[in-house]
Amino acid sequence: MSTYTVERNEAKEFQPKLHPKKKGRFAAHWAKYGTGYLFLAPFIILFTIFVIVPFFVSLGLSFAYYNMLEPPEWIGLDNYKLLFLEDDVFLIGVKNTLIFAFVTGPIGYLASFFAAWVINELHARKFFSLAFYAPSITSGIAMSVIWLYIFSPDRYGLINNLLIKLGFLTATEPILWTSNPETIMPVIIIISIWMSMGTGFLVFLAGLQNMPGELYDAANIDGVKNVFQKLWYITLPMMKPQLLFGAVNSIVNSFNVFGVATTVAGFPSPDYAGHTIVAHLYDYAFIRFEMGYASAIAVFLFVLTFLLGRICMKVFSSKDTY
């Protein structure tokens, strides 16, 4: 039991001992970390070229006016001023995104963990996990066909049909799920939760399979019998790395909602009821070709998600041992 402490960050022991003879500071540093740098090098080089450079270019563009035809023109903070002080539609998008994210994120996260935890115990695990992961494999096609049929705004739509048969609705007044501003958001939320659970689910499943069985044996000896006690005292603490990955993943996904919203409510949506931050970004980047303004929106979204991500990292990396 004692070898499996949750403190995994101690790496001191296997940094090679420095040579006793005197070396320059660089050589000493290299002796200690050189191999680590070599392992990191391929990633860092490619990452810098293909991710960091575009990232900083976009960051720079957020302070410029750039219509993709003329060279960018430096305008300082004007994009941001416009964004926060004058763009009312953007504020609607922020509001919708926040509502969406705070509902979808936690529900999807908990549901995918629960599903992984249960499916890991079942016998036909391969079958169950494929069926559960199916929305992620078929996402695009599946969503447009199935969900638009389920929420079809006429009396043949699955839900309307059901409500009419049960007598909650009259056949002449079906609910306009995808064009009524009041129902657009709930519909988007339901579809997104269903679609977004795959990634977190697979990572949690892999995390559960990574657990050493001895821990449970030890827990049995210690008198932990209840399934939920095992979950709380052993599984969850051991799975902190995967839980953090899942949390960051669901934050990023839920704040970047756009595709589902457009498919459900159209673009632009009635009363901007399905307008999100990324929808606004898309509007300026690919319809109005104002790349500078779009970059400013991207930077805002980035700051928002990064702050939440940092909070999650604080929560999941606390060094308490169980």
Place this chain on the structure above:
Amino acid sequence: MSNQAISVKQRIYARRRGSLRHRIRKIKPSRVLIHIFMILLVLFTSLPLVYLVSTAFKPLDELYIFPPRFLAMRPTFQNFSSLFTALSSTEVPFTRYVYNSVLVSVLTVFGTVMISSMGAFGLVKYKPPCADFIFNLVVAALMFPTEVTQIPSYMVVNKLHLINTYASLIIPKLAVAYNLFLMKQFIEQTPDELIESAKIDGAKPFMIYWKIILPLLKPAVFTLIVFAFQSSWNDYFSPLVYITSEAMKTMPLAIQTISGGTTDLSRAGAVAAASLVTIIPTILVFLIMQSGVIETMAYSGIKA
């Protein structure tokens, strides 16, 4: 050899029989409830897959029925034969697109698994002074919306003269923030004691990575293979933007050409057939990787 195999088989059967009887005796209502609940949940999530398969086998007249029926009443291979007629009329043989897709996906998956697991190993187990900074940069990068980095990315690929090469479909996808993040999270769980003892035995760093860390990471590696294969196989954007020659395009583009990008219902059958053909490799990869993960379940580094 064969004797041994038979005895192993018999032992497995014996254990199964035993466990079945044992299981029936031990069935608890809560377990039954959980199974029923999970089957309902999974029926719900697997709807699109079922729908896709049934649409691919529907004859033309059934596609027009409104409200649409879920299952095909008179299944037919008509959609597949019309798909293959359409495929044989393209200027480049369809097998060429398949070859391109397989080549690009296999190299991308292999490369990204190696590069991200090696990077994560260096980051976690050697802890260079910049480790925290690099990790924060990686997390930051995966949070930046990709919509605005597409144009700068194109400029980079263009500057490196990679346009219209296979490399443009592979190299930009090797160092993905998500993949390193995933690997790092799993490497943090590997016990340091194993590495130490390997060091004492005189193992070189690369051997430690290859013989000790990678086997311990199997569940993570298999999961990453599923993610990376799926994203590379389905990638529509990169070949559309980076590839100009027809002979180097990949399957998603070819399928798009066949379906003509229309939402015309008469083509829905052919599109569904094409989509089914396209996702079968993803499903196969998923199933193979899941079996691999289940086999390695018995992993244990050291006894507690």
